[in-house]
Amino acid sequence: MRLSRGVDPVDLVNRSPGDGWPVRRRIAHRVNLLANEVDQRLGCQTDDQYLAAVAAQVTGGGIQLSSDMGPCHSCRAVLRLFLQHFPLVNCTVTYRKTNGRGEPVAALTPAGGRLCGAYGYEDAPEVNGLWCTVLA
Numbered sequence: 647m648r649l650s651r652g653v654d655p656v657d658l659v660n661r662s663p664g665d666g667w668p669v670r671r672r673i674a675h676r677v678n679l680l681a682n683e684v685d686q687r688l689g690c691q692t693d694d695q696y697l698a699a700v701a702a703q704v705t706g707g708g709i710q711l712s713s714d715m716g717p718c719h720s721c722r723a724v725l726r727l728f729l730q731h732f733p734l735v736n737c738t739v740t741y742r743k744t745n746g747r748g749e750p751v752a753a754l755t756p757a758g759g760r761l762c763g764a765y766g767y768e769d770a771p772e773v774n775g776l777w778c779t780v781l782a
Contacts, residue, residue: 688700704732706734707734708735708737708738709735709736709738710737711740712739712776713739713741714742715741715742715751716739716741716753716754716770716777717739717765717766717767718764718765719763725737725739725781726781729781736782737780738779739770739778739779740773740776742776743776743777753769753770753777754768
């Protein structure tokens with residue numbers, strides 16, 4: 647579905663296909679409406695065109711992500727991919743040094759149980775009582 651120019655993004659988010667739809671489907675519908683509006687405003691027909699158009703507008707900046715836990719391997723992969731597409735953006739990731747019970751947490755924590763992988767960054771230094779790493 648393509649929308650006309652000048653549509654207020656807030657109005658798009660508030661539109662709903664109906665209360666009979668499950669919440670996840672309503673949210674996905676709203677995200678699709680917003681994505682279609684962005685594509686149309688940028689004049690994009692493909693994902694590559696979209697990435698090129700957005701990258702051309704990003705001249706630098708930074709993102710600060712904070713979490714209770716360090717990012718998992720999947721999240722770290724998404725961050726790496728994002729930074730590959732937007733090399734002029736720095737990303738600072740901070741996460742807690744203690745768990746909810748006040749017990750210390752290592753910078754890189756094994757997932758444990760039946761899960762594989764680990765959370766966090768092995769080389770993350772402590773900054774202001776948090777684990778912190780800057781990705782560029």
